[in-house]
Amino acid sequence: MFAVVLLPTFRLQAALRFRAELHARAVAITDGDKGAAVEVSPAASASGVRAGMPGVQALARCPELILLPRALAAERTTQAALIELGGSLSPEVEATADGCVTVDLRGAKITDWPQWCEAVVTHLAGLDLRGKVGVAPNPDLAFLAARRAEPFLVVQAPAIFLAQLAVAEIEPPPHLHALLRDWGIHTLGQLTSLPRGELADRLGPDADRLWQRASGQTTRLLRLVRPVEEFAEAFDFEQEIETVEPLLFLLRRFLDQLTLRLAAAHRVAARLLLTLPLDDDTTHERVFTIPAPTDDAEILFRILHSHLESLQLAAHPTGVRLLIESARPDHQQLRLFESALRDPNRFGETLARLAAIVGAENVGVAEVADTHRPDAFRLVEPRFHQPREAASPAPSRAIGLPLRRYRPPIAAQVRVVRQEPVEVSSAPATGRVTDTLGPYRASGGWWERERWGVEEWDVEIAGHGLYRLRREDQIWVVEGCYDAELC
């Protein structure tokens, strides 16, 4: 058997997928160039609006008609979702047309076809799509079945099914259609009651092919496509938005549907890529790594919510795109001695909140740069959820007290005698230097433009404590404090 999954009025469905408030309204999707209606909603159709009608004429017939341009981004993501659904039904999928896929189910052991069809329609409903399913012994027949399905139709006896169909259903060549109509042949049953050989002799090979199709005997090879595992949704607003609520509403709907698709493909979300096109022709992009990949829409939404509630943009968003990079579910065994995070996703969410408070550049795990340049480090995203080598702690090889750094360093006046600091005047400490260690000289970057060289001294300032002084380009600064009652 073959099955065809069809999304009637595909462009209209794609455009209204995340706009439930328009489902009952008179809506027409217009072609961007000519402004003619390409697909109309049932309410618009009831008001006399027809596909192909110019926008002005359509509005004359139905003044409350809403004209929407084609939502190309939404059409792409909807078609991808449909092909992906086909891929979950059978490895042999044909992307027959926009909003239509054909799957080869000849190897499938399905006994209850109505139940199978119902499950497909329900899955589509979960994606906010109204679908029809036709099942028949060959692809063309399955397509005819899908067109007449409400919402599914299983053709067990092709001859009986075809007999009642109009000839126009199989799209005959116009000249043949006119001729058959003149002969009083209106249904496929009437057509197949004519002797095939004589019909071919009189009307030629086109008529022979038409007879074959009318009898449901044609078969063809599917042009197979491989479903791309791209879990993406997109939406373009009619006008730029000024508050975060519409974004959050849409993202929640996106995630509800994308996680359904992920679950159907036995995948989980590993990364989220959020893109907001802005009205100044720039885009805001943000990648979220999911600490513990999941298909839980609630967790994924909280991550996006934490980011958006603190987001400040220079321009207004005109749309939203969400792409999920998927991964296989992780079946990692918990380690006996390694204390993993109890809830890595909650921790990820907390990190996002921390970044909102102090800035993303101030949260992370320190990585010291491979240089002797003072205070050279960078903060990287913590990977606490990932297993790591169990290194036993070695005794610290560091010498002396840890430094408390002033960032930025504090300017100082230093009196030097015989190349040693003897007196310091600075905001944190002013006084006579009673003891010194140094100088510790370091330099680098001489092969680059950013050449640097410093001279550091550890000093004890009478009545204050231990400090580190630095001289760079003949300018003295207090770099930090080792020991003092107060910094």
Add this chain to the structure above:
Amino acid sequence: MPGNDLAALPAQDRAARLTALRGLLAERFPVCELKPSGILPTGLAAFDEAEGGLRRGAVTELVGPVSGGALFVEAMMAVLQRERCFGALVDAAGSFDPQGADAAALARLLWVRCPDPLKAVKVADLLLRDGNLPLILLDFQPVPLREVRRIPASTWHRFQRLIEPTGTAFVILTSQPLVEGAKVRVVLPQRWSLAAMCERRHALLGRLSAQVFARRQFQTAPEGERQTA
């Protein structure tokens, strides 16, 4: 009263009654539920001998000059490595210096640099509510005292309530005793001379002296003693 003598009941009924009783008590007196508790050894002899280590589910205040706090952070990084767990340093002054620290230990420490003490309080609050990290250090030592005193006293009590049901060890590092709700106060009074800069750091940690006061002790201590503590 008949039926109240648990010992007289068959073992199965006894267990069922006890379970029901525990459920009832937990429902009526949620505060009295069993709380995760324990001790996180610090590796600092003076501290561990007195308290056994840091109390989990309790606020510990560490008071002293900046050198003591920095050495304590260093010791805690070694604890994270030894216990193979993760911790956070909420750095209210952004003064932590990762240079010289062990890279493997640094990889276990979330460092949050805060522009002011009030933001540091917010950050600590979020981390405590998160409940994922067993050790959180909130470092106010290099911050001028007048700024730390602006933090409402209720904050410290809120912190204590937040961590009570968790297994988190929470240490607030200050230069003067400030944290009213602290269960334990550790004073590191030691000052160092420049000669310390020539010693190995683990030797300095071994020489670090600590005075440990449990809540009752420092609440009842005379004012003079509290000042020196």
